[in-house]
Amino acid sequence: MADQSVFRITKELSDLQKNSDLSLAVACRDIDVRNVKALIIGPHETPYEFGFFEFAFKFNKEYPRKSPQVTAITTNGGRSRFNPNIYANGRVCLSILGTWRGERGEEWSAAQGLESILLSIQSLMSANPYENEPGFEDANEPSDQKHQKDYVQKIRHETLRISVIQRLEEYLRIGSDGSVPPAAPKRDELDHDMDTIEDESSVPFEPFKDLCKRRFLWYYDSYLAAVQKGKQEVKDGEYFARMPFEGSSNTMDGKFNYSELERRLHAIKKALDEETEGWAAEGLEAKAKDTTVAVNLQRQFEQIVEYFKHSGAAHNLELVDGNPFVWMLTYFGKPMTNLDGGLFRAKLCFSPRFPEEQPRIKFETRLFHHRIAADGTPCYVAPSSRREDVKVHIEAIIDALEEDHPPYDPRTLVHPEAFKLYWGSTEDRRVYNRRLRRSVQQSME
Structure with missing residues (x-):
């Protein structure tokens, strides 16, 4: 039974990781598949929009006959109840988990699994979560x-403050006032003594660190838009209203301060940009030491240059200052499309910890496109199974730019204005195409 449960958990983890889902992520330590961490990115057009909500799954030996234990981690240290069904103490109330009474047929079955639980939790993150509380589903009184x-x-405010800002500040080691504490000494990959390597269980397990950093860059403008919306609705210093179903130890208390959140968002963006720029200097040190990553990136660069030559692709690739950790891609717009004639330069920055930290890419030539953020960050998805292959990243970026009939997917909303025009009315699409063509023409000037 134990072996069967481990096999089932391993397969579910593998399937989820292969799916490249833009709103769900899962991970576990290699030595402990029964303890899984999961990340849900809040749905579009809800107060949870693009927030990072983490959950811990503990699978017992009787899984899948019995459901796992699920605990919400994103609770502000047990002080914030993010939903009527997601308590401040981490309890997640769902009938399929046996933590809430449900109708017949809603209880757990072996046919369900990790993904179905995550989707059920995600469905709680609705545009009107107040209705999730039993007895308040059809509340239509003025007070309701x-x-x-x-x-x-208040959920919108705390989604930004706790799930996004606090999380990124911790990852970047910056204080809420933007201060940076002294950096911890880095272990030299070449010189460390194998006898002093820490046990894996003693190292903080932060599997979503790089993912959240990259997604912050995707959704930065959406976070700022949420701040502006909040500023129009409430005043700084105004206290949160307590809901009828919130108890003294299971509530979300506090007060609004969108001006402060805006300042901290700007500080995080600045820190991320500085971190990316710092990779270049780290990369030169790695190159001088002839590290495995430096050699690998140099070899991949040479192979992709040869591929472009022999495939007939017009795109050009070069190293910036001979640094294998900083590439410059010149993309030539696809003929017979709105990109035809355009010439766009994009900088690819690599971490000395690649592929653990994925490349950060920014178009230096302005391009008005629904898959390119205002600062030039492209929204693309590379297969997780080939995340170490730079050619796959480049191809995924080009595919995102050139896709003729992309499916509507609000998880790719990285340029709010362009996205709204692209998916708007016929006239909106005409405006979008005109602005895209204008940026193409400007790229040639």
Whole structure:
């Protein structure tokens, strides 16, 4: 039974990781597949939009006959209840988990699994979470309508403050005031003594660190838009309203301060940009030491240059200052499309810890496109199974730019204005195409 449960968990983890889902991520330590961490990115057009919500799964030996134990981690240290069904103490109330009474047929079955649980939790993150509380599903009294609005406002604020800003500040080791503590000494990959390597269990397990950093760059403008929306609805210093179903130890208390959140968002963006720029200097040191990553990136660069030559692709690739950790891609717009005639330069920056840390890419030539953020960050998805192959990343970026009929997917909303025009009315699409063509023409000037 134990071996069967481990096999089942391993397969579910593998399937989820292969899916490249833009709103779900899962991970575990190699030595402990029964303890899984999961990340849910909040759905579009909800107060949870693009927030990073982490959950811990503990699978017992009787899985899948019995459901796993699920605990919410993103609770501000047990002080914030993010949903009527997601308590401040981490309890997740779902009938399929046996933590809430449900109708017949809603209980757990062996046909369900990790993904179905994650999707059930994600469905709680709705546009009107007030209705998730039993007895308040059809609340239409004026007082209830005000509570619904108040509840959405404070969840939006705390989604930004706790799930996004606090998380990124911890990852980047910057204080809420933007200060940076002294950096911890780095272990030299070449010189460390194998006898002093820490046990894996003693090292902090942060599997979503790089993912959240990259997604922050995707959704940065959406976070700022949420701040502006919040500023229009509430005043800084105004206290959160307590909901009828919130208890003294299971609530979300605090007060609004969107001006402060805006300042901290700017500080995080600045720190991320500086971190990316710092990779170049680290990379030169790695090159001088002839590290495995430096040699690998140099070899991949040479192979991709040869591939472009023999495939007839017009794109050009060069190293910046001979540094294998900084590449410059010149992309030539595809003929017979709105990109035809365009010439766009994009910088690819690599970490000395690649592929653990994925490349950060930014178009230096302005391009008005629904898959390119205002600062030039492209929204693309490379297969997780080939994340170490730089050619796959380049191809994925080009595919995102050139896709003729992309499916509507709000998880790719990285340029709010362009996205709204692209998926708007016929006239909106015409405006989008004109602005895209204008940026193409400007790229040639």
